[in-house]
Amino acid sequence: MNCTDFLAKLTDYFDGQIDAELLTEVKEHLGSCHHCEVVVDTTRQTIDVYRGHQPYEFPDELSSKLRGAIMDRCRKHVETTVGEKTSAGVK
Numbered sequence: 001m002n003c004t005d006f007l008a009k010l011t012d013y014f015d016g017q018i019d020a021e022l023l024t025e026v027k028e029h030l031g032s033c034h035h036c037e038v039v040v041d042t043t044r045q046t047i048d049v050y051r052g053h054q055p056y057e058f059p060d061e062l063s064s065k066l067r068g069a070i071m072d073r074c075r076k077h078v079e080t081t082v083g084e085k086t087s088a089g090v091k
């Protein structure tokens with residue numbers, strides 16, 4: 001197994017969706033390749049951080065505020081566009 005093979009199997013490795021045979025190859029590669037070892041460490045830390053934040057829910061209040069702001073902007077945009085068309089027609 002080389003680094004490219006390893007990286008292709010990285011997701012499977014973390015999902016635990018990997019054959020025992022392949023897992024042995026992965027571990028062998030990790031033992032001999034510092035670069036991939038670092039990749040695994042970093043990925044594992046990222047996953048831990050992500051899992052540590054669960055269950056994380058976007059606050060309702062914030063999401064409705066955001067939605068309101070976006071809707072506001074869209075409405076203004078539509079009004080501006082329509083206004084320009086109208087004034088152009090009047091000319």
Ligand SMILES: [Zn+2]
Pocket residue numbers: 002003006029033034035036037
């Ligand atoms: Zn490697």
